[in-house]
Amino acid sequence: MKKLxxxxxxxxxxxxxxxxxxxxxxxxxxxxxxxxxxxxxxxVATGDKHYILVKGFQMVAFALVSLILGHACAKYTARAGSGIGAEIRKAEFQKMQSYSFANTDRFSTPSLVTRLTSDITAIQNSITNGLRPGFRSPVMMITAMVVSFRINPKLALVFFLAAPTLAVILFFIIKNVRPLYGKMQGAMDMVNRIIQENLTAIRVVKAYVRGDHEIEKFQEVNDSLQSSSERSFSLASLNMPAMQYVMYGTILSILWFGGNMVILGNMKVGALTSFLSYVLQVLNSLMMFSNVFLLFTRSLTSWKRISEVLDEMPAINDDRATDRVIEKGTIRFDHVYFKYKDTAKEYVLSDISFQIEPGQTIGIIGQTGAAKSTLVQLIPRLYEATEGNIYIDDHPIYEYTQDHLRDSIAMVLQKNTLFSGTVRENLYWGKEDATDEELERAVNISCVSEFLDRLEHGYDTELGQGGVNVSGGQKQRICIARAILREPKIMILDDSTSALDTATEAKIKEGLEKELPGMTKIMISQRISSIMHAEQIIILDDGRINGIGTHDQLLEENEIYQDIYYSQQKGGIQAV
Structure with a gap:
């Protein structure tokens, strides 16, 4: 709560x-x-009309002042609630940006989306809707009770029966509804997961005619959310009828005993009317206060989920970083081991050792699941090596700040990612202040220039979410251009030319060698034709290095390389 x-x-x-x-x-x-x-x-008792008018005017004036103050309260409460919600949302998003891949693996993407939206909305609503009754009810309740005891102490004793009854009911409801709110938010995570998966893979769903299957999956999680929501809100809604039951019982008791007092002359009618007004205020205050408790209970559940995100310590930090700068681009793996979780029994990568000299082009090949992508993700510290060290320019990578390290290493990931916006805006991700000449150079090297003129507005063509209006090969070339624009010391191409024909791929490699000769290049590929001209080729097999050498050396000595080469020859993939 201190953080809140x-x-x-x-x-x-x-x-x-x-x-x-x-x-x-x-x-x-x-x-x-x-x-x-x-x-x-x-x-009324004396028939003094002037007195009645004066007092009536006072009542109207006080009511108008209350109305104005109520409006001002609503305005300031809305500002506070929305502002606090925005601050928490900003802090949570900033925290997520500091996460490494290991951190994001702990939370599912849909769960993070829910914690960033629905959970924060619950807290925002508890402030917006709970601030007024939360501060108003106690004051009104205590003041009304004091005045009630002053009007008639005997009749006011009814509060000692009503208040404990309401407290017991509220305790029972809150005790049982709090865990249900947690289950409801968890069910919302699952709904978001199914929606995200379906929208991301909508083309696959339609291609395989699996719409009915997806509807069934969604119906299942939607029913789960509905069920948990019904249980939560059904239990929470018992608050209102229980409060009304106690309230009307209290009013009937006061009318019965107060009426007898009026008949016996121990109490005036006006006093009984005033007493009833205060009783209603006390009971309404209790009812509003109980609703505040329910809002607070739900917001506590949401805050607990948000706190898990805010309290998550980044798996990778700059505690040992200095102001060191990457100058050459030498890379050395020294007996590196890696596993995604410390509790995992087996390593994903085992005893990886090799060295890459500045300006070299290195190929990495291996069967599916050999951990090729995992290997290169250790270089910019997207994951941290479990054992061993990785050196760049003969210094451990933890001595470089993450910002500098990743700014010096351009990665074109296996899954091409383009953002909503124009081609130009996507290219600016590589370098925000790039000049037109630098853009031209990057698109020429990456062969984006071959199709750029065919786009409706050239650089200013809107790509849409994920680049839906360009082909897979065009996406890859734009992503490569974005990386080239950065002019990094090290470039990693993680199977990022798989959608290109061999001629276009050869042009890009030639352009990289010619225009960026000092840049260290690591190329992961399933095709031997893509890496056969590399100065070194690393063969990974089940997370271990099976062989290192040139194309000719491996073709002569390494069985795995031979199997891949001859199978691709038979499959029609010619090594050129």
Whole structure:
């Protein structure tokens, strides 16, 4: 809760003004029943019309002031609630940006989306809808009870029966509804997961005519969310009828005993009317306060989920970093081991050792699941090596800051990612202040220039979400151009030319060698034709290095390389 108060601090002014408006509004509303009692007991009893008009005007004036204060309270509360929600959302998003792949693996993407949206909305709603009754109800309840005891102490003893009854009911409801709120948010995570998977893979779903299957999957998780929501809200909704039951029982008791007092002359009608007004205020305050508790209970559940994201310590940090700068691009793996979880029994990568000199082109090949992508993701510290060290320019990579390290290493991932916006805006991800000449150079090397003129607006063509209006090969070339624009010391191409024909791929490799000769290049590929001209080829097999050498050496000595080469020859993939 201390962390939550840090986000409230920025909107302290709005928070305080809202509370002041609430308290003053409450005071004016509490005075109105006293005026009403005077009108009945003095004005009506004596037939003094002037007195009735004066007191009536006071009631109207106080009611108008209460209305104005209520409006001001709603305005400041909305500002505070929305602002605090925005601050938490910003902090959570910033925290997520500091995560390594290991951190994001702990949370599923749909769960992070829910924690960033639905959970924060729950907290925002608890502030917006709970601030007024939360501060108004206690003041109104205590003041009304004090005035009630002053009007008639004997009749006010009914509170000692009503209040404990309401407290027991509220405790029972909150105790049982809190775990249900957690299950409901978990069910919402699952709904978001199915929606995200379906929308991301909509083309596959339609290609395989699996729409009905996806509907069934969605129906299952949707029913689970519906069921958990029904249980949560059904239990929470018991609050209102229980409160009303106690309230009407209390009113009937007061009317019975208070009526007898009026008949016996121990109490005036105006006093009983005023007393009833205060009783209603006390009971309504209790009812509103109980609703605040329910809102608070749900927001606590959401805050717990948000805190898990905010408290998650990044698996990779810059504690040992210095101001060291990458100058050459030498890479050395020294007996590196890696596994995704410390509790895993087996390593994904085992005893990896090799060295790459500056400006060299290195190929990595191996069967599916050989951990090729995992290997190169260790270089920019997207994952941290479990054992052993990786050196760049003969310094451990942890001595470089993550920002500098990743800025010096351009990765074109196996899964091509383009963002909503124009071609130009996507290229600027490589270098924000790139000149037109630098853009031209990058698109020429990556062969983007071959199709750029055919796009409707050239550089300013909108790509849509994920680049839906360009082909797979065009996506790959744009991603390569984006990496080239950075002019990195090290470039990693993770099977990022798989959708290109061999002629285009050869042009890109030739352009990289000619235009960026000092850049260290690592190319992962399933095709031997893509890496056969590399100065070194590394063969991975089940997370281990099976062989290192040139194309000719491996073709003569290595069985795995021979099997891949001859199978691709038979399959029609010619090594050129």
């Amino acid at each position: 108060l840090l986000y409230v601090k920025k909107y302290k002014k709005e928070f305080i003004l809202a509370v002041i408006c609430i308290q003053v509004e409450t005071i004016f509303e509490l005075v109105i029943p006293l005026i009403m009692a005077d009108i009945i007991d003095v004005g």
